[in-house]
Amino acid sequence: MNHKTAIVVGAGIVGLATARALSLAGYKVTVIEKSEKPVGASIRNFGMVWPIGQPEGLLFNRAMRSRQVWKDISDSTGMWYSESGSMHLAYHADEWQVLQELAALFQQEGRQVFLLSSSTIAARFPHVQQKGLLGGLFSNTELIVDPREAIVTTAAYLENFLDVQFLYKTQVANVETGAVYIGDQKILADLVWVCSGQDFETLFPTVFSNLPITRCKLQMMRFKSSDEVMKIGTSVCGGLSLIHYKSFTKATGLQKLEERYKAEMQAYIKYGIHVMVAQNGNGELTVGDSHEYGHSFEPFDSAHINELIFSYLKQMMDCSSWKLIQSWNGIYPKMQNGATEICLSPATDVFILNGLGGAGMTLSFGLAEEMVKQYA
Numbered sequence: 001m002n003h004k005t006a007i008v009v010g011a012g013i014v015g016l017a018t019a020r021a022l023s024l025a026g027y028k029v030t031v032i033e034k035s036e037k038p039v040g041a042s043i044r045n046f047g048m049v050w051p052i053g054q055p056e057g058l059l060f061n062r063a064m065r066s067r068q069v070w071k072d073i074s075d076s077t078g079m080w081y082s083e084s085g086s087m088h089l090a091y092h093a094d095e096w097q098v099l100q101e102l103a104a105l106f107q108q109e110g111r112q113v114f115l116l117s118s119s120t121i122a123a124r125f126p127h128v129q130q131k132g133l134l135g136g137l138f139s140n141t142e143l144i145v146d147p148r149e150a151i152v153t154t155a156a157y158l159e160n161f162l163d164v165q166f167l168y169k170t171q172v173a174n175v176e177t178g179a180v181y182i183g184d185q186k187i188l189a190d191l192v193w194v195c196s197g198q199d200f201e202t203l204f205p206t207v208f209s210n211l212p213i214t215r216c217k218l219q220m221m222r223f224k225s226s227d228e229v230m231k232i233g234t235s236v237c238g239g240l241s242l243i244h245y246k247s248f249t250k251a252t253g254l255q256k257l258e259e260r261y262k263a264e265m266q267a268y269i270k271y272g273i274h275v276m277v278a279q280n281g282n283g284e285l286t287v288g289d290s291h292e293y294g295h296s297f298e299p300f301d302s303a304h305i306n307e308l309i310f311s312y313l314k315q316m317m318d319c320s321s322w323k324l325i326q327s328w329n330g331i332y333p334k335m336q337n338g339a340t341e342i343c344l345s346p347a348t349d350v351f352i353l354n355g356l357g358g359a360g361m362t363l364s365f366g367l368a369e370e371m372v373k374q375y376a
């Protein structure tokens, strides 16, 4: 039987999710990746699958669908994940007011969220900093994967369970209807999907130069506690995260909160810092992050930014036993017009899927299923 064939350029989460959806739609898929192994944004993130950050409707449903796919892949492969949920903490009256508002709004939408008092948090999550804590908003829907394991395991899953093969260390130099070029070698395919992440100049530079797209650089750190069995019990965020997610913009108290942050926490606002902590199956704690926007960045990380993140972290977590073991940065493309993705066709049977910003781990599986259904 002759299968329809598809090539996917890029083995980050967007490419993997697209390969999965194409394979399920009956295509024999080849993923072509320029690096020897995954090194892009998809292995540099927290691994937070984060429905709480997505607004009601299409995006929340897409996030919940992706969450289910992560669970299915994990259950098929034995890959680690944790249905840890998430907690947003309030240490100021205005943060607590916003959390209370959000709890009511989210509960009306049917989301699984609960307000927790400071004493309940102290009992259930003893590593959360108790000093000055007013309460928290706990949500059940967030899931954590370890991105460094998850991307490699998902690629292996696609090879072993679906009709997908991978060509690593192979840069696609050009794409046209029905073919991609690797140097002067031409590889034929019925469909080509370009999922090239932050490298949006190599293929279709003119298409991208006409889009409102930029890049975002984020600084991250990883800690290990000297207490080997220490578990934080959920993913934790501070008040600054409230001004970073679209789903929170409905809270009427948010504007005043943002004004206070702008007046009192200028360095945090300047570098787009909000502080989140995710713990992986080895007990390691991934902490970030900052958000700097531009076309190109200094390759160097700023110690000042890491100090700001750590100083905020100490206000929300008892991290006296934590030792810094790694720091790095990651870069993703970001749409400047509020769009949550780009899916377009620059030539017949050629598609670009990109621009998921800071939500690729949360949205890719659901989005790729929708886009492949629509276009393939």
Ligand SMILES: Cc1cc2nc3c(=O)[nH]c(=O)nc-3n(C[C@H](O)[C@H](O)[C@H](O)COP(=O)(O)OP(=O)(O)OC[C@H]3O[C@@H](n4cnc5c(N)ncnc54)[C@H](O)[C@@H]3O)c2cc1C
Residues within 6 Å of the ligand: 009, 010, 011, 012, 013, 014, 015, 032, 033, 034, 035, 038, 039, 040, 041, 042, 043, 044, 045, 046, 047, 048, 049, 050, 170, 171, 172, 173, 195, 196, 197, 198, 199, 202, 203, 218, 219, 220, 288, 289, 329, 330, 331, 332, 354, 355, 356, 357, 358, 359, 360, 361, 362, 363
């Ligand atoms: C620090 C950080 C934290 C984040 N935290 C989260 C989080 O917790 N939750 C969440 O949902 N999202 C998070 N994100 C966002 C998420 O990581 C990204 O949205 C996602 O990884 C983007 O995936 P991608 O496949 O588009 O890009 P990438 O992972 O960068 O993959 C693109 C791939 O394409 C390859 N490629 C490019 N051009 C070519 C070519 N011509 N030929 C062959 N190969 C090519 C590249 O080598 C690369 O491997 C975070 C991002 C960062 C940077």
